Amino acid sequence: MPVVGAGRTRATTTATNSRRTSSVSSYPVPVRPDLIRSYSTSYRIHPSAMAAAAEGARRRETQLGDLPADCLAQAIALTSPRDASRCAAVSPTFRAAADSDHVWQRFIPSDDAQLLLAALPAKGGGGGGRNKKDAYLGLCDAASAAAVGGDGGCRVWLDRATGAKCYALSARRLSLPWDDGEFSWRFTPHPLSRFGEVAELVECTCLDIYGRLPAAALTPAAPYAAYLVYDTAAGGRHRGLSFPDQETAVSLGGRPAAHHAVCLRPDDAEARKFGGASGPRRGGGGQQVLVRQPRRREDGWWEMEMGRLRTAGGREEEQEEVVASFEALGWYPKSGLVLHGIEFRPLH
Structure with a gap:
């Protein structure tokens, strides 16, 4: 038997619940910051896990060594x-x-x-x-450098640090004053010479030395310096090598690249005979001039830097020459110079 008013009762109940739900949802829900902090702390990534993930990503990247x-x-x-x-x-x-x-x-x-x-x-x-x-x-072994040319008067080796070519010209490859007789220069064997012989100055009054090398032979764009390699006769049998003025010059294709005052054999006692001094500076016409000094090498030779230059390696330099020269100014007796040669070496 149907219950009277049952449908109305269910409808009334549903409406009442709907009103309650609507009224409850209209009120703000309280926020618990302490619970939020606790939740986030519980699920925070551990530093070791982050480091492991970063290491894995790094290993997956291509390294230079890979x-x-x-x-x-x-x-x-x-x-x-x-x-x-x-x-x-x-x-x-x-x-x-x-x-x-x-x-x-x-x-x-x-x-x-x-x-x-x-x-x-x-x-x-x-x-x-x-x-x-x-x-x-x-x-790179300069002591046993390869010979260039049939006479063996030019040796070439490589600079170990840069790979640029180095050259050594023997005394026979140089232009010497009055080298056509034994009264000026005498070629003699020498135990320290890579060429087997040297040129010894017997006596002359005009002393100038020239060394020439094709510009194309040098390594392009590399800075170079020319060096006069020499010694003096044993027992002090030399004169006129300390004073007066001595000069070196380097040119490329006839264009001056360097010019210096030098002193092959600093000797104040001999220099005082000419009223000067062979130290680092000496006067000339009231003007102070820086005078370059030689240095002693490990192989026993003296060397004097003659000047520096740099080749560009262009076509215009293919037919040009590098000329390094030494000149002792003044017509006075000179003797006892033992000439080994001229070297061209890169700077670094």
Whole structure:
């Protein structure tokens, strides 16, 4: 039997609940900051997990050492011999690339490679089986430099740090005053000479020395200096080498590049005979002039820097010459100079 008013009761109840829900939702819900902080703290990422994730991402990135050895070798070959040696100390991967033949073949000048490498078997024996790095280091040995030309009067080797070519001209390759007789110059064997002989000045009154080298022979864009390599006769048998004025000059294609006052044999006792001094500075017409002094080399020779220059390597320089000269001013007796030659070496 149906209950009277049941439908109305359910409808009334539903409406009442709806009104309650609407009234409850209209009130603001209280916020609990303490619960929020507790929740966020409980789910915060631990620092060790973050570090592990960062390490994993770093390992997934390509590092410089992960590159193939051929790529590293190609990049190192664009540097210098000094930089390649430094790269070899970074890691085993870098060492394998930096010591490769591809790198060191590039440091050997291509224009003189055949001539230079042909001299290697005589340097330490078994040069034919060397790798390119050992071959390069062998070419940097100035004491056994390769001979250029049939007379052996020009030697060439490589500068170890830069790979630039170095040249040494023997006394026979130089222009000497009155070198057509034994009364001025005498060529004699010398145990310290890489050429086997030197030119000894017997006596002259006009002393000027010239050395010439094609500009194209020098490494382009490399700074160079010319050096006069010499000694004096044993037992003090020399004179006129301390005073008065001595000058050196360097020119490229006839254009002056450097000019200096020098003193081959500083000797105040001899200089006082001419009313001057052979120290770092001396007067001339009331003007102080800086006088360059020689230095003693490890191989026993004296050397005087004659001047500096730099070639651009352009076509206009292909037919030009580099000329380095020494001149002792004044017509007075000079003797006892033992001339080994003139060298052109890069600066670094």
